Amino acid sequence: MTKITGDQALVKKINRSIILETIRRHAPVSRAKVSELTGLNKATVSNLVQELATHHLLQEIGPGESSGGRKPQLLLFNGQAGYAVGVELRVNQMTGVLTDLEGNIAAEADDSLAEHDVESVTQRMIAMIKELMQQAPPSPYGIIGIGVGVPGMVDGNGTVLFAPNLGWDMVPLQQRLEEELGLPVTIDNEANAGAQGELRFGAGQDARHLLYISAGSGIGSGIIINGELYKGARGYAGESGHMSIEADGKACSCGNRGCWELYASEKSYDDKGDRLPARRTSALIRHAEEGHAETIRHFQELGRYLGIGITNLVNGFNPQSVIIGGPLSDARAWIGDTLKQVVAERTLPYHKELMEIHFAELGSRSTMIGAAYSAISQFLGPVRVSVPAT
Amino acid sequence: MTKITGDQALVKKINRSIILETIRRHAPVSRAKVSELTGLNKATVSNLVQELATHHLLQEIGPGESSGGRKPQLLLFNGQAGYAVGVELRVNQMTGVLTDLEGNIAAEADDSLAEHDVESVTQRMIAMIKELMQQAPPSPYGIIGIGVGVPGMVDGNGTVLFAPNLGWDMVPLQQRLEEELGLPVTIDNEANAGAQGELRFGAGQDARHLLYISAGSGIGSGIIINGELYKGARGYAGESGHMSIEADGKACSCGNRGCWELYASEKSYDDKGDRLPARRTSALIRHAEEGHAETIRHFQELGRYLGIGITNLVNGFNPQSVIIGGPLSDARAWIGDTLKQVVAERTLPYHKELMEIHFAELGSRSTMIGAAYSAISQFLGPVRVSVPAT
DNA sequence: ATTACTTTGTTTAACCAATAGACAAAGTCC
DNA sequence: GGACTTTGTCTATTGGTTAAACAAAGTAAT
Numbered sequence: 001m002t003k004i005t006g007d008q009a010l011v012k013k014i015n016r017s018i019i020l021e022t023i024r025r026h027a028p029v030s031r032a033k034v035s036e037l038t039g040l041n042k043a044t045v046s047n048l049v050q051e052l053a054t055h056h057l058l059q060e061i062g063p064g065e066s067s068g069g070r071k072p073q074l075l076l077f078n079g080q081a082g083y084a085v086g087v088e089l090r091v092n093q094m095t096g097v098l099t100d101l102e103g104n105i106a107a108e109a110d111d112s113l114a115e116h117d118v119e120s121v122t123q124r125m126i127a128m129i130k131e132l133m134q135q136a137p138p139s140p141y142g143i144i145g146i147g148v149g150v151p152g153m154v155d156g157n158g159t160v161l162f163a164p165n166l167g168w169d170m171v172p173l174q175q176r177l178e179e180e181l182g183l184p185v186t187i188d189n190e191a192n193a194g195a196q197g198e199l200r201f202g203a204g205q206d207a208r209h210l211l212y213i214s215a216g217s218g219i220g221s222g223i224i225i226n227g228e229l230y231k232g233a234r235g236y237a238g239e240s241g242h243m244s245i246e247a248d249g250k251a252c253s254c255g256n257r258g259c260w261e262l263y264a265s266e267k268s269y270d271d272k273g274d275r276l277p278a279r280r281t282s283a284l285i286r287h288a289e290e291g292h293a294e295t296i297r298h299f300q301e302l303g304r305y306l307g308i309g310i311t312n313l314v315n316g317f318n319p320q321s322v323i324i325g326g327p328l329s330d331a332r333a334w335i336g337d338t339l340k341q342v343v344a345e346r347t348l349p350y351h352k353e354l355m356e357i358h359f360a361e362l363g364s365r366s367t368m369i370g371a372a373y374s375a376i377s378q379f380l381g382p383v384r385v386s387v388p389a390t
Numbered sequence: 391m392t393k394i395t396g397d398q399a400l401v402k403k404i405n406r407s408i409i410l411e412t413i414r415r416h417a418p419v420s421r422a423k424v425s426e427l428t429g430l431n432k433a434t435v436s437n438l439v440q441e442l443a444t445h446h447l448l449q450e451i452g453p454g455e456s457s458g459g460r461k462p463q464l465l466l467f468n469g470q471a472g473y474a475v476g477v478e479l480r481v482n483q484m485t486g487v488l489t490d491l492e493g494n495i496a497a498e499a500d501d502s503l504a505e506h507d508v509e510s511v512t513q514r515m516i517a518m519i520k521e522l523m524q525q526a527p528p529s530p531y532g533i534i535g536i537g538v539g540v541p542g543m544v545d546g547n548g549t550v551l552f553a554p555n556l557g558w559d560m561v562p563l564q565q566r567l568e569e570e571l572g573l574p575v576t577i578d579n580e581a582n583a584g585a586q587g588e589l590r591f592g593a594g595q596d597a598r599h600l601l602y603i604s605a606g607s608g609i610g611s612g613i614i615i616n617g618e619l620y621k622g623a624r625g626y627a628g629e630s631g632h633m634s635i636e637a638d639g640k641a642c643s644c645g646n647r648g649c650w651e652l653y654a655s656e657k658s659y660d661d662k663g664d665r666l667p668a669r670r671t672s673a674l675i676r677h678a679e680e681g682h683a684e685t686i687r688h689f690q691e692l693g694r695y696l697g698i699g700i701t702n703l704v705n706g707f708n709p710q711s712v713i714i715g716g717p718l719s720d721a722r723a724w725i726g727d728t729l730k731q732v733v734a735e736r737t738l739p740y741h742k743e744l745m746e747i748h749f750a751e752l753g754s755r756s757t758m759i760g761a762a763y764s765a766i767s768q769f770l771g772p773v774r775v776s777v778p779a780t
Numbered sequence: 781a782t783t784a785c786t787t788t789g790t791t792t793a794a795c796c797a798a799t800a801g802a803c804a805a806a807g808t809c810c
Numbered sequence: 811g812g813a814c815t816t817t818g819t820c821t822a823t824t825g826g827t828t829a830a831a832c833a834a835a836g837t838a839a840t
Binding site: 395396397398401420421422425432433435436437456457458459460461462463 | 814815816817818819820821826827828
Binding site for chain 2: 011312
C-alpha cells in the first residue's frame with residue numbers, strides 16, 4: 001500500500017485527471033465549458049490544458065460556433081499520442097490488437113496454438129507483440145505498454161498462478177515480458193480484462209457497478225465497482241464459474257460440486273454424449289441455425305442455467321448492468337431470451353426495475369481491448385477521490 | 391454525485407482524516423510518530439493536531455517514555471467528544487445502544503415488539519432513542535447522530551423499500567426520524583450495519599475486503615470493499631440469502647428456487663416437522679447441549695449448507711476474511727466445524743491459504759454498533775483517496 | 781459604422797497548505 | 811558536564827488554486 005497524503009502534487013494530479021476525463025467524454029469542448037462542467041476555475045483549466053497540450057495529450061482543433069460572444073477554441077483528447085498492445089491468450093489461439101489511447105484498433109494479429117508449454121507460448125506471444133508494435137504509426141509516446149488477458153488466476157505481480165486449461169502453474173509472465181520487451185506489462189484474468197474493455201469502450205460506458213460474465217470453456221466474471229475493477233484481497237475475485245448451483249451436483253475438478261460452469265458453459269456439451277451433433281460452439285450455432293432441435297434445446301437449457309447463476313450474482317451485487325461476453329455470447333440468439341426470462345422470474349423484485357442485461361458490444365475483442373486499456377490506464381494514471389457524504 | 395475537485399481544502403481534509411485515523415489506530419502516539427507513520431511533515435502534523443484538539447477531537451495525555459531524547463507528548467483520540475445512538479430493529483424485539491465515538495457502549499435499551507405497524511414501531515423507536523440520548527454524559531458535541539439497522543432492503547434515502555418479516559413496504563424511516571429528532575439519521579440493512587460494526591470494532595479490524603454473513607430468520611450479507619460498505623447500484627447489494635444453491639430446489643417466497651436461506655437459516659427448521667424439539671434457535675441450542683441427536687444433526691446439516699453458500703461467495707469475492715454473525719452465530723459450537731470443513735473442501739485452492747473465517751466478535755451487538763458507526767462515520771467525515779498504481 | 785453586450789481565454793495578485801530546515805526544548809548517556 | 815537524540819515549533823519558501831481584472835473576439839441592435 002502506497003503511503004498517500006494530501007499535497008499540491010496530488011491536487012494537480014487529481015485536477016489533471018478530471019480535466020482529461022472531462023474532455024475525453026465531452027469532446028470537442030472548450031476550456032470555458034470544461035471549467036463549467038468540472039467546477040474548476042478558468043485559470044486552472046487553462047493552465048492544465050496548456051500543460052497537457054505540450055505533453056501531446058490534448059489538441060486544439062480550431063474555433064467552434066459562437067453562442068453570442070467570442071468563439072470557443074475546441075479541445076480534443078489526442079488518442080493518437082501513443083499506442084498500446086492488448087493480447088488475449090486462449091486455449092487454441094492467441095489474438096492481439098494494437099490500439100490507440102481511445103481503444104480504436106489500429107492493427108490485429110492472431111496465431112493458433114497447438115502446444116501450451118510456457119516457453120513456446122511466451123516466445124510466440126513476444127513475436128506477436130513485436131509484430132504489432134512495428135505497425136504502430138509514429139506518435140509522441142510510441143508504445144506505452146502491453147496488456148495480456150489469460151484464462152486463469154493472476155496475482156498482483158502479474159504471475160499466472162493457475163491456468164488449468166493451459167496446464168500453467170506459477171508462471172511469472174509479467175516479469176518475463178517486461179524483461180524481453182522493456183515496456184510496462186499488465187497481466188489480467190481474461191474476464192477481468194473483458195470487463196474493463198466493455199466498461200470503457202463497449203456496452204458499459206455509463207455504469208459505475210458492472211458485472212461482466214465471460215462464458216466459454218468455463219465461466220469467469222469481472223466485477224467493476226465504482227468504475228474500477230475489483231480484484232479481491234489476493235487478486236483472484238471473480239471465479240464465479242465455481243459457484244455451486246446444485247449443492248450436491250456433479251463433481252467439478254476444482255473440488256466443489258455442482259459448479260455453475262458445469263451447466264452453463266461449453267463444459268455442458270460433454271454430458272450430452274452423442275446427442276449433440278458437435279462439440280464446438282461455432283459448429284453448434286450453425287446446427288441451430290439449420291434448425292437442429294436437440295441443439296436448440298441444449299442452448300435453451302444452457303441459457304436457463306446462465307440465468308440462474310446471473311440471478312445469484314445480481315441478488316448479491318446489485319450491479320447497474322450485466323454484460324455477457326465470451327465465445328458463448330455468439331449464441332445470443334439462442335440463449336438470450338431464456339436467460340433474460342429466467343433472470344426476470346427469479347431475481348428479487350426491486351432489481352428488475354433498473355438493471356440491464358446486455359451482450360458484449362466489442363464481441364470477441366472485449367478481452368484484448370480491455371487488456372490494452374489496463375496499459376493505457378497505467379499510462380494516463382487515473383486518480384479517484386471519494387468523499388462519502390458531506 | 392458531488393462535484394469534487396482538488397484544492398487546498400481537500401488536501402487539508404484528507405490529511406486531517408489521515409491523522410485522526412492514525413491516532414485512533416496507534417493511540418497513544420506522539421506527533422513525531424504520526425509524522426513518521428503517515429509521511430506527513432512534522433509541522434503539518436503539529437498544525438492539524440492543534441486544530442483537532444481545539445475541536446475536542448484529540449487529547450494530550452502527557453509525556454511518554456523517552457527513547458533517548460526529549461519525551462514525546464502522547465495523543466489520544468477523544469472518543470468521548472460525542473455520542474451516537476445505534477438501533478437494531480428485529481422481528482420480535484428492538485434493541486439500542488448509546489456509544490461513544492470509539493464504539494464503546496455507554497448505555498443499552500431494549501423493547502419487545504408485538505405489533506409491526508409502522509406507526510407504533512416508529513413511536514417506540516423514537517421513545518427508545520430519546521431514552522438513550524438522555525443517558526449521554528455531557529460532551530462537547532452531544533449526540534452526533536443516529537443509526538438504525540433494519541431487516542430489509544433500504545434505498546439511498548433511508549427509505550425501507552421492503553421488509554418482509556415486518557410487512558413493511560416503502561417506509562421513509564430516515565425522513566421521519568430526522569423530523570422528530572432533529573439529528574442526522576442513517577438507515578441501513580441489518581447485515582450491512584453488522585458488517586460495519588465488525589469491521590470497525592470487532593473481528594474485521596485489519597481487513598480491507600470483508601464479507602459479513604448474518605444468519606438468522608433469513609440470511610443477509612454485508613460486503614466491505616476497500617474498507618467501505620458496498621451498497622450496490624441502488625443500495626440493495628447483499629441479498630445473498632436468495633442465492634440459489636439448488637437450481638430446482640424448494641420454491642422461495644421471493645420467486646426464486648433453492649434459495650440459500652431455505653437451507654441454512656432458521657427457515658430450515660420448518661422442514662423438519664416434529665423431528666426437532668423446538669422452533670427457536672436459543673431453545674435448540676439448549677437441546678443440543680443436552681445431547682439431543684436430531685438437533686445436533688440438524689445443526690451440522692445447517693453448517694454444511696452455510697459452508698456451501700460461503701464457498702460460493704468466497705470464490706466470487708475473494709475476501710480477506712468472512713465473519714458470521716446473527717442469531718445463528720450463537721450455535722457456533724455446533725455448526726462451526728462442519729462449516730469450516732466444507733469451505734476448506736470446496737473452495738478454490740488458492741483461497742484456502744489466506745482467508746479466515748470468524749464468528750462475530752460483538753455477538754448480538756454487531757448491528758447496533760455498526761448502525762451507530764454509520765452516524766459516527768458521517769460525523770467524522772472520512773475521505774478516501776486512491777491512486778491505482780503510479 | 782458604431783455602440784453595447786457576451787463569451788472566451790489569459791494575466792495578475794492574493795491566498796493557503798505543505799514542506800525543508802533551522803531552532804528551541806527536553807531528554808539520555810558516558 | 812558535554813555530546814548527542816528526540817520532540818515539537820517556527821520561519822521562509824514553494825507551488826498549486828482562485829477571484830478579479832483584463833484582453834480578445836465575437837453578436838446584435840441602433
